[in-house]
Amino acid sequence: MDVIELETILAEEQHHPHYLLQMLRRVQEKENYISPSTMAFFAEKLNLPLTKVQGVVSFYSLLNTTPRDYHILFSDNIIEHLQGKEQLMQLLMSKLGIEQGKVRADQRVCVENTSCIGMSDQGISALVNGLTITNLNEQRISEMVDLIEKKVPLSQWSPAWFKVKNNIQRKDQLLNTNFVAGSVLQYVQTQTTDQIMETLKIAAIRGCGGAGFRLDSKWDFCRKTPANERFVVCNADEGEPGTFKDRVLLQNYADLVFEGMTVCAKVIDAKQGFLYLRGEYRYLLDDLEKTLAKRREQQLLGKAILGDSNFNFDIKIFMGAGAYVCGAETALIESLHGNRGVPRKRPPPFPVNVGYSGKPTVVNNVETFSLAVKALMMGGENFAKLGTEQSHGTKLLSISGDCEKAGIYEFPYGVSVREVLEACGTDFSTVQMVQNSGPAGNSLAPEDFERKFAFEDVNTTGSIMIFNKNRDILEVVQNFANFFVHESCGFCTPCRVGTSIIKNLVTKVRKGRGSNVDLKEMQDLSILIRNAAHCGLGMTATNHISDTLKKFPQLYRARLHNSESLHPTFDLDGALEDARQITHRQDANAHL
């Protein structure tokens, strides 16, 4: 990329080191890689050590450092895996004559895996040069090979390939909203901040990102922390494998989300907000920018909102670049600073006290902001009518896997696992396991199906993956273990090293080389990693191991080589196979 183009990017990103990742992402989008000279350019212009830029580039998996015309990343979630993703990927690579992760000699193309791209309801999917292609099949793969060999630009590929359906299967309180942009802002303008807070307090909305922290408490802590500046951040780094609800909200209900952020800004007195959009959702960016522009035109954003000169707030979309850990609040804030997304030390201080730029910051999930708007539309009491005692309102569930209709289901809290399975057309007697809240969540066995989705029982981030009795649960476990190896940030020892050890142990057991000793090791390590890890990612990275060991012990035992003693990972006799092939020997002396 020439210097003039780089200078333009630098200027458009205000020469600000916080926007380093944004600059790098834009270069990646244009050129499919970031060259050493580009890194040196930004280091010099932003007065940063070169290693800082290199460290950032190497942290985010959607950024490359070597040239290629086409960069294809297959979504490697277990759902796509079970639909034959591996075979399609092999087909593509053999037609292109390449190995996984290696750029072809003519620098034309590279094919790799990436973590779930939020399309589990869209068949097998991939990111091609950062854009989402869904419903891949053999025919599309063949056509894709043709386009790649002819070097046809992506803009000329069939638009049908880039179509992402909403798949909303069940609407309730939130999704049935007939929302007019600005209506809630107009309403809150007639209210005092304390009145708004009172409504939110009665609604008692709990955060949808996993921790379930009360929205009203968060906003209250933030507004009451003395500061000359505060920030609103919407966490749209929806990375939990199997979840895609934020994608649907941003695609169809973006005004609701932005209105929620703007109400928050009024309450906490913030001038600047950020939507941290995961890099995998690049395809949403242009429409979101249009929505923001429209809101500015409508005086719902920018200077003097609704003509009130004391109400100034704008939103910048900040793109992630492939790092699940950035969904963690403090890692997200690090990423917003243009840093590697390494979570901060365990709080205190909390982001509501010390967040973006060291200022009090509210970080809420996409769904949570929408719920705030809904509660203000309905009134706190009405909002709280649905749901359970400790979990008010409804929850969006992203359902995929072995069911009739994958998609988004909105249910009041308190719905049972069985009811959810029935609603998506699954005969629950055929279900072996339901994975709730992604690999970091919990594995539900049939005996759990009467349990209810609510903070007081089965807490859910909304990712629901269904596996029937024909599925190999250890294949699921292996996929999850691989996921954490890929997504560990590498900062602390137990998560960095432990997730790899776990992955190797799972592989060993799957290959029939494990023993009881290995199962005990997996159990012990799960506990250690959970207890000793630096952040939430590490603390939950082995939940799937302990859960499945506990609920499906027979599946593990059936794979053991020798149930009592230690068995080596290394197959000594197997290692002689190459030599036997070369020497054409199969006699007794050629075996151990």
Next chain:
Amino acid sequence: MEQTITIDNQTIPFQMGQTIMDASMTAGIYIPHLCHNPEFEPQGSCRICIVKVDGRLMSSCTTKATAGQKIENNTSELQEYRRCLTQMLFVEGNHVCPGCEKSGNCQLQAVAYYTEMLSPRFQHFYPYRDLDASHPDVIIDFNRCILCELCVRASRDVDQKNIFAISGRGIKAHLIINSPTGKLGDTNLNINDKAVQVCPVGAIMKRKQGYINPIGERFYDQAPIDEMGDIAEPHAGAKHHD
């Protein structure tokens, strides 16, 4: 009134703002650690210094002391966790103590002895890592780096040279060097820089000094780490004798 915390039934005082590690060091109670050095901002990444604070595991170097905390430190449960973490560090890199010139002066080795590590326990990763011998006075053997980031912090905060940084993610995280070639010889690193003095293992080493002290007469040959303390700052963190 003086504020206190209790570590393994021993009540010790602390100053406002001190971490549990700070208070322990002042009181002469040894909590094993690798990424911590009292001269630098703590980061809590090696997790060796985990203690149980009112029933919850926390890294003592990053957790502030607050009045009345009941802390478990030298318990068999925690020793087992620390041994396991040490074993993880051993299999992650390529640590060959008998052939390493840092042997006897190495904090990783000393912590392994302290936690009674008798085997690597896990399968070795045997990563391929380079050695950088491009600098006239200092050598880097990446095989032995445990990512404690002490050199990163020393070079940034004391030397103000920013020579070291971490690159990569997860198990691919590794130390990189700030020069156009990525080689140490092309930096302005000086043998007297703080960054050269703080490595707790045999990753960053001064040349021509490896065998000045023979094996048997080295730092941790004199006494175990809980009595000797850190190698970079002898006796920092060591337990006090009554």
